[in-house]
Amino acid sequence: MKFTPQSLFWLLLPGVLAVACRSKPEPQLPTLPNIVLILADDLGYGDIRAYNPDSKIPTPNLDSLADQGAAFTDAHTPSAVCTPTRYGILTGRYCFRSALKKGVLVGYDPPLIEPDRPTLGGILQRAGYHTACIGKWHLGLDWPRKDTSKALVSGDPWSAVHTDNVDYHADIGGGPVDRGFNYSYIIPASLDIAPYCYIENRRLTQPMTGHIAGQNAPRGVFWRESDLQEGFELGNTLDHLTKKAAGYIRERASTGEPFFLYFPMTAPHTPWLPSAPFRGKSGAGDYGDFVAQVDHCAGLILKALQESGLAENTLVIFTSDNGAHWLPSDQEKYGHRANGPLRGMKSDVWEGGHRVPFIVRWPRKVLGGVRNNQLICLTDMLATLTEAAGADRPPGAGEDSHSFLKALLREDQPGPGRPPVILHSVDGVFAIRRDEWILIDHPGSGGWSYPGQPGDPQMQLYNLDSDRGEQDNLLESRPELAAELKTELEKLKSNPSR
Secondary structure (H helix, E strand, O other): OOOOHHHHHHHHHHHHHHHHHHOOOOOOOOOOOEEEEEEEOOOOOOOOOOOOOOOOOOOHHHHHHHHHOEEEEEEEOOEOOHHHHHHHHHHOOOHHHOOOOOOOOOOOOOOOOOOOOOOHHHHHHHOOOEEEEEEEOOOOOEOOEOOOOOOOOEOOOOOOOEOOOEOOOOOOEOOHHHOOOOEEEEEOOOOOOOOEOOEEOOEEOOOOOEEEOOEEOOOOOEEOOEEEOOOOOHHHHHHHHHHHHHHHHHHHHOOOOOEEEEEEOOOOOOOOOOOHHHOOOOOOHHHHHHHHHHHHHHHHHHHHHHHOOOHHHEEEEEEEOOOOOOOHHHHHHHOOOOOOOOOOOOOOOOHHHHEEEEEEEOOOOOOOOEEEOOOEEHHHHHHHHHHHOOOOOOOOOOOOOOOOHHHHOOOOOOOOOOOOEEEEOOOOOEEEEEOOEEEEOOOOOOOOOOOOOOOOOOOEEEEOOOOOOOOOOOOOOOHHHHHHHHHHHHHHHHOOOO
16 A cells, blocks of 8 residues: 555554653643731740640641741741731831831721832732732721711720711722732721721621620620621631631632732730630630631631642741730739740730741742741741742832742852841830840830839840840940940831841
C-alpha cells in the first residue's frame, strides 16, 4: 500500500496526540497567592500553647498552624490598643502621625484613614486581588445625619444613648469599601461600643429598631448602652462573622481570582461571651473559654481553605491587635498568664501591651515548625504583603512599613535588620525598640497598670535579651545609650526611617 504524505499524517496523528497528552505538565499553582489575615482582638502573647506550654487554654488549631508555619517571637503592635494598630496595619503608618494621638475611636466617630491614603487593601486591589474586610472595623465611619446643622450624637459619645440625629436608613461612608476593599461586612467598633449592628458595604443589613441597656458584671461581661439592630445578638457575633468569612472563601474558590481577606475578629475582647460549646473548656474562666472559641473559629477559616482546595496557595497570618486585658487578680485567680512572662497588659507601653503572637503559614514557601526571632511590627504588613504579591507600592505609601519577607522565607539578609520600632501606649506614651534594647520615655506603664510615682526615673531602659520581664532599669548605668535612643526616637517621630 502506497502512503501519500497526507495519508501518513492522518495515520500518525492519533499517536502524536496521545504522547502529547501524556507528557502534558502538571498544572501549576497560580502566580499570586491568596492572602488571609486573621486579627484577634485583645489576645495575649501567653494564651496560645504554641507560645506558652503552661497556658490554661486549649488552642489546637493555632498550635497546628504554628507547626505548619513560622511563629514569630518578637512581633509587636505599633500601639497597645486597637484603633491605632488597625490604622497601622492597613496604612503601614504609625497612628500618631494621624489625627488620633492617643486612645481609640468610638462608634460614631468619623473615618480615621484619610481618603487619599494608600491602604493595603487598595494596593492589592490594584494588583488584581479581590479584597474583603469581614469583622470589626473600628476605624471610623461617615454616619449620615438627619440634620447636618446638629451634632451627630448628643450626650456622652461612649454611651451613645442619644442618637436621634443618626439617619440609619442612608448610606454609611468612609468604611472598608471606601478604603480599598471590594466587599465588606462589619460591625462599626468593638462589641462593647455603640452602635450594635452589621453593615454590608454601605448599608445596614437590618433596621435599627431596638435598644440595649449596658452591663458590667461579672468580670469581662461588659458592654455599653446602645441602639440595637433587629436580630443582633452580642453572644452570636463571633460565630456569625466567622461564617461570613468562611463563606467568602468558598465563594472566591470558584472564580480563580486571587483574593485578600482581612478578618478582624471581635474576640476575646469584652464582652466575654463564649458560646455554649466552649463554656468550661479552659481553666481561665470566661476569658479562657472565649479564647478557645477564637481558636475554633480560626480553625473554621483554615478548614474552608482546605475544603475549597485553596490552602496550598494561600498565605495565612494570625496575630492580635494588642496584648490581653488580664489583671493581676485574674492571674492569681486562675494561674493563667495571658501575656506570658511579659510585664503589663493591654494599654501599656510595657511588653505585655504590644508583644503579640504572630503565626504565618505559606505552603511551599515557609518552612513548618520554625521559631523566628526577627523583630517585626504590624505596620510592616503593608510592605511585606505587597512584596509577597509582587504588587507595586505607591510612592509615599507605608512610610513606617518595612518588609520582612526575606526573614519569613529565611533568605539571607545583607546589612542590618529592621530599623527601630516606635511603640505607643493608650495614653500617648512613646518607647523605641532597637535590637535588644527598649527605651520608654515615661516613668510608668503609660497605660492602666502603673501611672508612675514621684521619685521614679523619668525614663526606663531595659535589655530584653536578658530581662524580658523589664524589671532592671539600666538608665543610670547606661546613660549614653539612653540619650542616644532618646535622640533617635525624637528623630523617627518627626521623620520616618523609610
